[in-house]
Amino acid sequence: MALSVKKRASSFIERTVASLGDSLEHSDIAETHSEAVGLLQCLDPRVKLVGLFALVLAVVSVGRVSAMLGILALAVGLAMFSRITLRVLTTRVWLGVLVFTGAIALPGVFMTPGEPMGRVPLLHWTATWQGAHSALRLLVRAETAATLAILLIFTTPCTHVLKAMRVFRVPVVLVVILGMTHRYILLLLRTAGEFFEARRCRLVGEIDARTRRQLGAASMGVLLERSLLLSEEVFDAMQARGFRGEVYTLDEFEVKPKDWVALVAFVGMALLALWAGNQ
């Protein structure tokens, strides 16, 4: 009994450390891949943003599964030429989406009314063709959209993605807020991970449920206080360096002929998918 309680108590901290570590690892992988030499890495970030977003819009707009599978095949091909392996796609995208969306889609196979496809032995649930088609469509759509989204992040430094958002007339202030938020997230993830690790190292024996809840609330409180302290220090530092509300960005992007070709190809594929997928 004591063993199970102890295991449960420590798993609360370990699960939190694992969640925080997973997010950090995701950022590290994205950064590593975006620095590699590949097909998508050498394109202008604005072209990638517009092109991949057009494909995402196409995949959420079409009704035919074959059109979605076509876009998914294109995304996998782009990933291969951009040095993103199938293993990375499977572990970072497909499995997660399969579990989450699959849990939503699977009951639909049996609950959607329509033409019977078969019965589950023992349970006597009747699967319908309409239900299976609907579940497959939901799953393929989610997998394809998530793959396209990850292609952008894994082949483009996040600062460039943010700057490329200006193409969509996103206000500069919002771009700056997003950029700062992203950096603070990484900092706070490390900070939170460190103090959970420190707590885990000092933990001897078991802690009861009430203490665990207090520990969770206190950890958040400490993190909040540190965040607010940091925000004051950063704002003072910005003002000391002459920040008066105006935002200027470095690294002007330059669209080359290959970027125009890529943009035409992306938009052309999206339009083709829309035409074929809604026939």
Add this chain to the structure above:
Amino acid sequence: MISLVSAFSFVVMMFNIPLPGGTTGHAVGMAISAILLGPWASILAISVALLIQAVFFGDGGITAFGANSFNMAIVGSLVAYAVYRLICGRTPLQSPRRVVAAALAGYIGINVAALCAAIEFGIQPGFFHDASGAPLYAPYPLSIAIPAMMIGHLSFAGIAELVISGGLVAWLQRTNPSLLKLTAPEASDSDALAEPHDCTELRPLWLGLAALMVATPLGLLAAGTAWGEWSPEDFKKQEVRQEIAAASHNIAPPESPPAGLERLGSIWSAPIPDYAPAFLKSKELGYILSAMFGTGIIVSVSLLIGWLLRLSARQPARESA
């Protein structure tokens, strides 16, 4: 500041919160954000956290960003803020009521947001389906989407938000109550337990209560019988039976009193039946005295509960000292 609170909201979503029963859950932090920043900044902070989550951390939801922001950032923040302000009122920053208010704000906020999401899921099959009737997007109607979403949120997700919101406000009350000041400008940040209550603030309430007590005999002016407030004896009196029938769309009551009513009606005899003590001749005076007596009991019980809460709050302070 918005960047940091957005980052904080994002990181808080990663925390595993131990829940009663041995499980763990994640919180969104919408109530905390609304309590610390106010509703408008909270909307922006949660939206930014959701956008970062969708774009940079591959959690999906790029095309659903608008719906997610509406549910969690806008509806969640506004509902959580309204519930918090409604419950905590003008209580001091260190009042235990603020902890309860924050906890309920988190619980209700996340559940209303989940209800909005469930409705958005549930109406989709009606709008988007192919020629064979197969849904193009979310496959479930409202009758399935609402229970499926709400069962999980009313239990685990709601409790995670409740624990986090209440726990964090309780922690801030002990360590840095000034952070709660932004959404409670009228509240005092001195120790609520030591602070004497300002009786003048409550004067209009007491006067209103007294006026209501004096007005209680107005009920005698009402004609007829209150529907459903019948005793077993009323079924035997012809005059009352006619009143019951008149109040029930002219449907005659049963000849004999219902067996259950007769059995249960004898369990408890009210000390002041029909608001008229036996020793009083005047019905009006009886009503006023009954109102005073009932109000006195309620106020006494409230004061007793308040005293016990203050006593329990002082105990840990003494132990830590």
